[in-house]
Amino acid sequence: MQLFFHHIQAKVHDVFQLDAEESRHLIKVLRKKIGDEVQVTNGKGQLLECEVNTENPKKAQLKVIRLVDKPKQRDYYLHVYIAPTKTNDRFEFFLEKATEIGIDEITPLVCEHSERKKIKLVRYQKIIVSAMKQSLQFHLPKLNDLTLFSEALQQSKTGENYVAHCEEEKQKKLLFSELNSAPGKRINILIGPEGDFSPSEINLAKSYDFTPVSLGKNRLRTETAGIFAVQQVATKFES
Amino acid sequence: MQLFFHHIQAKVHDVFQLDAEESRHLIKVLRKKIGDEVQVTNGKGQLLECEVNTENPKKAQLKVIRLVDKPKQRDYYLHVYIAPTKTNDRFEFFLEKATEIGIDEITPLVCEHSERKKIKLVRYQKIIVSAMKQSLQFHLPKLNDLTLFSEALQQSKTGENYVAHCEEEKQKKLLFSELNSAPGKRINILIGPEGDFSPSEINLAKSYDFTPVSLGKNRLRTETAGIFAVQQVATKFES
Numbered sequence: 001m002q003l004f005f006h007h008i009q010a011k012v013h014d015v016f017q018l019d020a021e022e023s024r025h026l027i028k029v030l031r032k033k034i035g036d037e038v039q040v041t042n043g044k045g046q047l048l049e050c051e052v053n054t055e056n057p058k059k060a061q062l063k064v065i066r067l068v069d070k071p072k073q074r075d076y077y078l079h080v081y082i083a084p085t086k087t088n089d090r091f092e093f094f095l096e097k098a099t100e101i102g103i104d105e106i107t108p109l110v111c112e113h114s115e116r117k118k119i120k121l122v123r124y125q126k127i128i129v130s131a132m133k134q135s136l137q138f139h140l141p142k143l144n145d146l147t148l149f150s151e152a153l154q155q156s157k158t159g160e161n162y163v164a165h166c167e168e169e170k171q172k173k174l175l176f177s178e179l180n181s182a183p184g185k186r187i188n189i190l191i192g193p194e195g196d197f198s199p200s201e202i203n204l205a206k207s208y209d210f211t212p213v214s215l216g217k218n219r220l221r222t223e224t225a226g227i228f229a230v231q232q233v234a235t236k237f238e239s
Numbered sequence: 240m241q242l243f244f245h246h247i248q249a250k251v252h253d254v255f256q257l258d259a260e261e262s263r264h265l266i267k268v269l270r271k272k273i274g275d276e277v278q279v280t281n282g283k284g285q286l287l288e289c290e291v292n293t294e295n296p297k298k299a300q301l302k303v304i305r306l307v308d309k310p311k312q313r314d315y316y317l318h319v320y321i322a323p324t325k326t327n328d329r330f331e332f333f334l335e336k337a338t339e340i341g342i343d344e345i346t347p348l349v350c351e352h353s354e355r356k357k358i359k360l361v362r363y364q365k366i367i368v369s370a371m372k373q374s375l376q377f378h379l380p381k382l383n384d385l386t387l388f389s390e391a392l393q394q395s396k397t398g399e400n401y402v403a404h405c406e407e408e409k410q411k412k413l414l415f416s417e418l419n420s421a422p423g424k425r426i427n428i429l430i431g432p433e434g435d436f437s438p439s440e441i442n443l444a445k446s447y448d449f450t451p452v453s454l455g456k457n458r459l460r461t462e463t464a465g466i467f468a469v470q471q472v473a474t475k476f477e478s
Contacts, residue, residue, distance in 0.1 A: 174478050218340065224340065232474055
């Protein structure tokens, strides 16, 4: 199965146009013809079963034949706050892997030790869409704009809050052991930059009720820490 | 702390020479001078505390001052058999992340559906060394040469054997749930190529006592499946 994406809240019989990239892929690469069936998701939990209406390789039109609701397969809401890495590839890899494994919201952070203070939001959005389609999911994770660490903390949050950092701390347990897998949980996790959160950032997070957690014994790169956290949440809720 | 690597079984007072790349990094980038302290690992569980003996940026010499044994921090042996991906970057990312999180042996596989039948062993080895140093570990994972699926199965194996595949199967549980975390365990995991193992490969693996396992509900790319498996083992043994 090959999934396409269109940001649409459609009804049966609606006709809509794929963007240039998706059109090219559909008509030039997959060589679909008028009347062929195509699967599209709107990233909002719907599968749109469509047929090709026009074969234009720049603006292919599709007609909606059937709508299928696709509820989330996971019973939690995971929001990761993470400082983008100096090397852009590494952060993009995090976005792809987190989406494949299962995440609901991502907030790129600016921290005291941040090396990257500008991000490519449009490009990041494309990576997330592509990973959603590739892993046959129907819910697009929400990607927020770059946010200051202190502002992120001030946003109101419900659920369980964790801050993953590398400073030595006696009571720090593994994220996996701290997690509570009751259905419907909201989980917020802060992942620090290369060079970690500063001691004052860690204290600020604690004052906002973020529980310090470890991600194991090894020193992990930022993007590995992010992927590892997403995996531990997925493993906790599935096992 | 910054770790250097040299393939050496050294004694105190031994003098040895770093390779060209490590020499350049030590002398040109970090600007170390004669008498400065440097930490080196041999990837065999030893930390060599050294001092700079010559400042040559192509062949820096170091003198061993102290030897510190660094036992593995994990009490299991993990061997992952995995088919390299068509896009080389993705497989290299697996090598880096698996090493960071914790792995002991990697065998690149040739399967029926393999898209890549040639690999860059020297380059892969460098990535593993670099990830070991970066994550401050002292044990270098063993990287084997490309191996046919059927030959990999014929190699004698002790411990627990798992095959992660995407075919629907009734009894298939999550790897994490199947794992037994008794200390000292050897764990062998087969990860299929893009396009999965063929049904006859899955049957062959079962005939060699490999238990089929799932890595969750989403369709994961090969390299994501590999990283996810390594993470599930780490989490099982640490939690």
